[in-house]
Amino acid sequence: xxxxxxxxxxxxxxxxxxxxxxxxxxxxxxxxxxxxxxxxxxxxxxxxxxxxxxxxxxxxxxxxxxxxxxxxxxxxxxxxxx
Amino acid sequence: xxxxxxxxxxxxxxxxxxxxxxxxxxxxxxxxxxxxxxxxxxxxxxxxxxxxxxxxxxxxxxxxxxxxxxxxxxxxxxxxxxxxxxxxxxxxxxxxxxxxxxxxxxxxxxxxxxxxxxxxxxxxxxxxxxxxxxxxxxxxxxxxxxxxxxxxxxxxxxxxxxxxxxxxxxxxxxxxxxxxxxxxxxxxxxxxxxxxxxxxxxxxxxxxxxxxxxxxxxxxxxxxxxxxxxxxxxxxxxxxxxxxxxxxxxxxxxxxxxxxxxxxxxxxxxxxxxxxxxxxxxxxxxxxxxxxxxxxxxxxxxxxxxxxxxxxxxxxxxxxxxxxxxxxxxxxxxxxxxxxxxxxxxxxxxxxxxxxxxxxxxxxxxxxxxxxxxxxxxxxxxxxxxxxxxxxxxxxxxxxxxxxxxxxxxxxxxxxxxxxxxxxxxxxxxxxxxxxxxxxxxxxxxxxxxxxxxxxxxxxxxxxxxxxxxxxxxxxxxxxxxxxxxxxxxxxxxxxxxxxxxxxxxxxxxxxxxxxxxxxxxxxxxxxxxxxxxxxxxxxxxxxxxxxxxxxxxxxxxxxxxxxxxxxxxxxxxxxxxxxxxxxxxxxxxxxxxxxxxxxxxxxxxxxxxxxxxxxxxxxxxxxxxxxxxxxxxxxxxxxxxxxxxxxxxxxxxxxxxxxxxxxxxxxxxxxxxxxxxxxxxxxxxxxxxxxxxxxxxxxxxxxxxxxxxxxxxxx
Numbered sequence: 093x094x095x096x097x098x099x100x101x102x103x104x105x106x107x108x109x110x111x112x113x114x115x116x117x118x119x120x121x122x123x124x125x126x127x128x129x130x131x132x133x134x135x136x137x138x139x140x141x142x143x144x145x146x147x148x149x150x151x152x153x154x155x156x157x158x159x160x161x162x163x164x165x166x167x168x169x170x171x172x173x174x
Numbered sequence: 175x176x177x178x179x180x181x182x183x184x185x186x187x188x189x190x191x192x193x194x195x196x197x198x199x200x201x202x203x204x205x206x207x208x209x210x211x212x213x214x215x216x217x218x219x220x221x222x223x224x225x226x227x228x229x230x231x232x233x234x235x236x237x238x239x240x241x242x243x244x245x246x247x248x249x250x251x252x253x254x255x256x257x258x259x260x261x262x263x264x265x266x267x268x269x270x271x272x273x274x275x276x277x278x279x280x281x282x283x284x285x286x287x288x289x290x291x292x293x294x295x296x297x298x299x300x301x302x303x304x305x306x307x308x309x310x311x312x313x314x315x316x317x318x319x320x321x322x323x324x325x326x327x328x329x330x331x332x333x334x335x336x337x338x339x340x341x342x343x344x345x346x347x348x349x350x351x352x353x354x355x356x357x358x359x360x361x362x363x364x365x366x367x368x369x370x371x372x373x374x375x376x377x378x379x380x381x382x383x384x385x386x387x388x389x390x391x392x393x394x395x396x397x398x399x400x401x402x403x404x405x406x407x408x409x410x411x412x413x414x415x416x417x418x419x420x421x422x423x424x425x426x427x428x429x430x431x432x433x434x435x436x437x438x439x440x441x442x443x444x445x446x447x448x449x450x451x452x453x454x455x456x457x458x459x460x461x462x463x464x465x466x467x468x469x470x471x472x473x474x475x476x477x478x479x480x481x482x483x484x485x486x487x488x489x490x491x492x493x494x495x496x497x498x499x500x501x502x503x504x505x506x507x508x509x510x511x512x513x514x515x516x517x518x519x520x521x522x523x524x525x526x527x528x529x530x531x532x533x534x535x536x537x538x539x540x541x542x543x544x545x546x547x548x549x550x551x552x553x554x555x556x557x558x559x560x561x562x563x564x565x566x567x568x569x570x571x572x573x574x575x576x577x578x579x580x581x582x583x584x585x586x587x588x589x590x591x592x593x594x595x596x597x598x599x600x601x602x603x604x605x606x607x608x609x610x611x612x613x614x615x616x617x618x619x620x621x622x623x624x625x626x627x628x629x630x631x632x633x634x635x636x637x638x639x640x641x642x643x644x645x646x647x648x649x650x651x652x653x654x655x656x657x658x659x660x661x662x663x664x665x666x667x668x669x670x671x672x673x674x675x676x677x678x679x680x681x682x683x684x685x686x687x688x689x690x691x692x693x694x695x696x697x698x699x700x701x702x703x704x705x706x707x708x709x710x711x712x713x714x715x716x717x718x719x720x721x722x723x724x725x726x727x728x729x730x731x732x733x734x735x736x737x738x739x740x741x742x743x744x745x746x747x748x749x750x751x752x753x754x755x756x757x758x759x760x761x762x763x764x765x766x767x768x769x770x771x772x773x774x775x776x777x778x779x780x781x782x783x784x785x786x787x788x789x790x791x792x793x794x795x796x797x798x799x800x801x802x803x804x805x806x807x808x809x810x811x812x813x814x815x816x817x818x819x820x821x822x823x824x825x826x827x828x829x830x831x832x833x834x835x836x837x838x839x840x841x842x843x844x845x846x847x848x849x850x851x852x853x854x855x856x857x858x859x860x861x862x863x864x865x866x867x868x869x870x871x872x873x874x875x876x877x878x879x880x881x882x883x884x885x886x887x888x889x890x
Contacts, residue, residue, distance in 0.1 A: 114453075116704070117448075117449055119626060119703075119704070120703075120704040121449055121452075121453075122259075122261055122452065122456075123704065123706050124706075125452070125453065125456040125457075125460070126258040126259040126261065126296065126456070127258065127293070127706060128292070128293055128296060128460045128463070128464075130453075130456065130457040130460045130461065131457070133460075138479075138483055138486070139483070139486050139487060139490055139491075140492070141490055141495065141589050141590055141592060141593065142490065142491065142492050142493075142495035142496050142590050142593075143492075143593035143594075144492070144593070145592070145593050145596070146589065146592050146593075146602070146707070148486070148490075148589065148709055150479065151293075152290070152292045152293045152464075153289065153290040153291075153292055153293060154290050154293050154708060155479070155482075155708065155709040155710075155711075156706055156707065156708050156709070157589050157592070157602075157706070157707040157708075157709060158706060159592065159596060159602065159702075159704070159705065161704070162704045162705075162706075
């Protein structure tokens with residue numbers, strides 16, 4: 093089965109995906125890496141803020157909020173069987 | 175909101191890492207850890223110092239240090255900023271890294287969160303790469319137990335090769351064991367070698383090309399493998415820090431420069447360059463952390479976050495998020511306004527009873543009239559006003575606010591508000607520094623260090639003063655209670671007062687956003703940079719500790735600061751009111767001079783003068799206004815808020831005056847301490863002047879517009 097790859101900001105609340113690729117660079121990329129967002133990391137969208145942006149994600153046991161601009165630069169792959 | 179004697183006032187400027195002379199039997203212990211893992215709680219428990227803790231990231235904005243004794247030795251504990259990594263991509267990370275690396279601590283204690291160990295191990299591993307003198311403390315084990323997460327400490331210790339101690343700092347569990355472990359570690363000296371994390375073979379080869387030269391020059395001053403790794407990563411700041419802190423200059427070493435160039439070329443030829451090098455290094459550390467975590471952490475209940483998610487699905491939801499935020503803030507102010515009324519009256523009556531006794535005492539001692547005037551009518555009376563007007567609201571407001579803070583609600587405020595800040599082209603974390611400003615603007619400005627981008631940091635600094643600090647809250651509360659609250663009939667006074675204070679705060683937040691947007695469009699052009707905000711787990715606030723902390727740390731401290739400014743100011747006012755030149759007192763002359771300008775702003779000369787004299791501390795503005803009126807007018811028995819209201823009315827106050835005073839209190843120059851902090855933080859007089867002018871001009875313009883509109887429309 094071919095797996096779909098899409099930017100993280102399109103991940104609906106309540107679903108999980110795994111990180112495929114980071115397309116941002118410099119400091120932002122470092123921040124993402126510091127949070128453990130490396131390839132194959134599981135990430136789950138848990139809550140949108142009142143205005144719809146940012147969104148809170150669960151990564152490696154912590155909950156972090158990312159603006160859609162940043163999330164759009166994280167490419168993820170849908171997880172099946174959850 | 176770190177409002178303690180060390181985190182506000184001049185104490186906050188003392189952030190350098192130099193420790194001064196240490197005695198022979200003293201050991202320096204660095205306290206590192208991710209944000210929000212209980213570092214400050216451990217620091218406080220060990221040293222007995224009341225460093226304020228809050229349940230949100232980026233708390234330790236200054237390097238607090240304190241001493242404790244364990245067995246026969248003394249330890250100096252240095253609380254370094256909470257960071258996720260030591261990659262030095264922000265000021266705080268650079269400070270943390272430099273201290274661990276060059277501050278020569280005898281041991282570095284890395285505090286980790288048992289409920290989120292995997293992510294925390296990232297920092298542990300990075301620290302272990304620099305030095306082997308590490309003790310790992312797995313904190314929050316009680317919280318982990320409740321969530322059915324178990325950490326095998328023994329296995330973790332074996333895996334990391336350093337001592338590992340479990341603790342629940344909040345309940346004091348494990349602290350003795352931690353102190354024992356640190357004690358043993360320092361007595362043993364450096365027995366543990368830094369951890370060597372094996373990277374990709376190409377990277378290892380590049381390290382081998384650079385490391386020998388680093389070792390040759392830097393000797394044992396720095397871990398050469400780690401330094402070489404940082405150098406091939408392109409991290410130049412480490413060389414600058416090395417030169418600054420140890421005097422070893424590697425920047426101009428041609429051999430090293432050549433070797434680095436060769437290593438760079440080698441990496442490039444092997445397709446590792448730019449981001450991919452760092453990615454490879456970080457990925458290695460992260461997967462190692464994952465591997466270790468898998469071995470030592472067992473989690474019986476995969477859904478341990480359910481409760482937090484449920485709370486968040488209300489407090490940060492589209493429908494209830496913002497209303498809940500306003501309601502919570504409103505509740506805090508309503509309780510403050512309602513609760514503060516009665517004690518205010520009682521304290522006023524009591525303090526003025528003392529004044530009469532003091533007067534009798536002076537009379538009995540036969541002291542000259544001027545001395546009695548200066549000491550009792552000037553100094554004592556101003557102090558009495560500061561205490562009776564300021565103490566009750568502070569004693570109620572601070573604990574309530576601290577409870578919200580302790581719960582972990584403030585990051586949710588930032589989460590809810592972020593879109594507004596994004597639209598203002600400001601940094602998302604500015605919502606956090608703004609919240610800190612509610613405690614103390616100077617602390618808020620130091621807190622702006624959590625913002626990496628210099629442009630956005632400046633915006634946050636310049637606009638921080640638009641939220642009222644707790645020196646100004648009592649002013650707002652007092653005026654809305656004694657003036658506006660009493661002038662509307664039919665609605666409970668407290669409800670009106672609360673609504674007014676809330677309106678002022680919302681206006682302050684709105685002005686923060688507006689000014690941020692204007693600055694982004696003009697002098698500080700740019701687009702918002704990325705940000706990551708952690709939403710920590712909700713934690714049960716420790717009511718007892720909050721009470722003690724907010725009364726002693728905040729209330730009494732702020733009151734003390736206010737009193738120390740109020741006492742001399744009271745004397746100055748009394749002298750000014752009683753030195754008669756050309757038929758009028760100096761006070762009248764001064765007020766007269768300011769009067770025409772003040773009138774345009776809906777104020778009067780005395781009010782404007784009070785704001786000017788209140789430059790050192792905003793808390794004394796209201797007391798100075800009262801003093802000026804009392805010393806010029808007939809002597810009133812000012813033993814109730816109603817009498818105070820009549821005093822203001824008899825000096826021509828209308829609701830417009832009250833509104834303008836509140837507006838001007840919200841928007842005028844930062845207090846002396848805050849300005850000094852801005853100068854220190856921005857290293858620039860230009861931005862200090864801008865920070866002075868922006869709120870002042872805004873306030874003048876706002877007051878002018880309001881006053882003129884009301885007068886011209888004949889609303890008064």
